[in-house]
Amino acid sequence: MSLINVSNLTFAYEGTYDNIFEHVNFQLDTDWKLGFTGRNGRGKTTFLNLLLGKYEYSGTISAQVSFEYFPFSVADPTSQTLDVISEIDPEYIHWKLIRELNLLKVAEDVLYRPFNSLSNGEQTKVLLAALFIKENSFLLIDEPTNHLDMKARKLVSDYLSTKSGYILVSHDRAFLDNCVDHILSINKTNIEIQKGNFSSWWENKTRQDNFELAEDEKLRRDIKRLSASSKRTGGWAHEVEKSKNGTRNSGSKLDKGYVGHKAAKMMKRSKSIQQRQESAITEKSKLLRNIESSDSLEISQLPYHKQQLAELDEVSVFYGDKSVCSEVSFTIEQGDRIALTGSNGSGKSSILKLICGEEIHHTGVIRKDSQLAISYVSQDTSHLQGSLSEYAREHGIDESLFKSILRKLDFSRIQFEKELSTYSGGQKKKVLIARSLSEKVHLHIWDEPLNFIDVISRMQIEELLMEHTPTILFVEHDREFCANIATKIEAMD
Template identity: 75%
Template sequence: MSVIQVSNLTFAYEGSYDNIFEDVSFQIDTDWKLGFTGRNGRGKTTFLNLLLGKYEYSGKISANVQFEYFPFQVENKDNNTLDIISDIFPDYVHWELMRELSLLKVSEDVLYRPFESLSNGEQTKVMLAALFLKENRFLLIDEPTNHLDMNAREIVSEYLNTKSGFILVSHDRSFLDHCVDHILSINKTNIEIQQGNFSDWWENKQRQDEYELAENEKLKKDIHRLSDAAKRTSSWSHEVEKTKNGTRNSGSKVDKGYVGHKAAKMMKRSKSIEQRQQSAIDEKSRLLQNVESSENLKLTQLAYHKSRLAELDHVSIYYGDKMVCQDVSFPIDQGERIALSGKNGSGKSSIIRLICGEDLSYTGTFRIGSQLKISYVSQDTSHLQGNLTDFARSSGIDESLFKSILRKLDFARVQFEKDISTFSGGQKKKVLIAKSLCEQAHLYIWDEPLNFIDVISRMQIEELLLEYSPTILFVEHDKEFCHHVATKTVEL
């Protein structure tokens, strides 16, 4: 075991006035299984790149291990997978490679196929196997669950649970719980490390937030009470002081020494109250710095004149001679939240495209209500560019509402001035979800909406769907999300 020591780390991108990290210090044991969490745009991938030495920074990062980054950049994807593994690790031992692939439920034949012919899940598993073969390496694993189906996520989390010596960036709560023993969290004002899995960290965070909110409320009342007391005491002191130059009601002379002593005593009491008030203000200022705001989102769904919006009856979809799904049957009724489930390649996106009106070749019967308005969230964010104002205008949505939703999803105002193409993967997905929430529709169709999106925002979206119960068909591989949200699951 060795230690990765981060001391007084400060970093900002060139041309930016905002520091992503400022005077950050902590240490990591290299035998930890470390989960890395934080809201989108806080700098998780940036920190991994700093460990890799990609940017200049002030402060110090010291380590006695070499870092390896996942996903590994594959330049020649038409090469056989075995050649790709040789590029990653030329000194691999074949039987050791086969042992790792066996743990990941990958058959040997993938080694002799072009890398680009492998599914996303197979590519992920092959790269992880090759990187874990290297000795004295600390792996920086950046969101391996994106585009992995639920079954593949379970296999990969089981595999990572047998390993140690890695940082894992993931927003999948169930996945993190199964394979990490420490959590590194980027908060609003600091970075902290806690022992335990994600659920342990989240429970501690909620407890700490609740305590700070209660203390803050108590201190607010104390400050108000002390402020009133200080004003009263100061006023009494001035009134008593005035009587030094006057006379008593009886006409006798005032004892100026007594009055002066009484006024001084009152003034001292006033100063004491002010000091207690300032102490309370100082204590209050240290609270709530890392309490995450997650305001409730809203959605306006249009009512449809029929209870059934669409129906597939023994539908099979074809691309040329290739059948991508077979004999699919299910209705979509008002108020249903349907999770469309199945392995990658089972035809989920094709079903969605058919319902959204694409001209696909299919057999069977597909019925959809007339004048049905659909709001669609795509997997793909690569087309997003330009500023948010122009995006709202071109999408025909209310700009103020759109930006208000993004604010609730933890967008800083400064983000509104930037080009969408520079956003993080999670921020781009939030743009598409915010657009969908601005659209009045009878049916919402979301294709893997949570890829890259942080855990707190996932919980906000869960609460939204549970509160407003829109009719929605979605594809999502986050087990916790599906368990909480879906009223029905259609397995392909």
């Protein structure tokens, strides 16, 4: 066991005015299995890069271990997989590599195939195996679940649960719960560490948030009451003080000493009330600093004149002579929230694109009305460029609604001024989802919409879909999301 000490860490990117980290202090044990969570753009990947020594910062980070980052960059994806591993670790021991591949259920023959011929899941598992054959290193694992299907996520999560000594960035709740024993969270105003998995951390956070909200409401009432009381008492003291030079109604002269004493007593009481009010305001300022925005989102789906929106009847998809899926049949009716499930490469994305009207070689029948309006969210975000305002105009959506949704998904106003191409992966996915929610359509089709999106935003999107019950067909490998949202599951395995 050794420690990683972070002391007085302050960092901002060159050319920006806002610090991502400011006077941060904490300590990590290198034997822990740390889940790393926080809203998109809070600095999770930045912190990993600081550990790797990629940026200059003020403060200190001290550790007696080296750091290794996943995913590794692969210089030549066309080279043999074994050569890729040799570049990552020239001194690797072959039997250890085979042991890790076996644990990850990867056949040894993948080592003798070009790396780019492997599926996304196979590539992830091979690189994880290469990561865990490195010794005496603390591992920084950045979002390994993207593009992994549910079965592969469970396998990788089980694999990581047998290991230790890592920080894992993931937004998949079930994945984190299975394989971490501590949570490192970047909050609005601080970084904190708690023992336990994501669910226990979230339960504690919810309990703390509810306590602070109740305290905040109590202090609001106290401040309002004390403010009114202070004004009344101060007014009375002022009137009594003025009466020192006056006379009683009976015409007899006032006892100025008595009146002065009474006025001083009232002023003292007024100051006491003001002090209590200021104390309450100070206490209130300590609350709600880390409560995340959980405002409900908005959606307005068009009604459709038929109960059934679309039907697939024994649809098979082909690329060249190869069939990627065969005889897929299901219907989409108003109010359905259909999860399309299956392993990577089973043709799920192809089916979504076919329903959207893309020309793909297939057999079978797709029945849908030519007037059916569909909003499609693709996996790919590389096309995003320009400003948010330009993007809203290009897609003919209400810009104020579009930006309001993004605000509720934790976009700061400064993000509105930035170029879309500079956004993080999670922020780009939020742009696609906000655009889809702003479009007036009959059917939403989302292809892996949650890749890179933080956990709190995922839960907000869940709440939205549960509240407004839009008709949606989606592919998503987040087990919790599917369990909470889907009214139907169409399996393609």
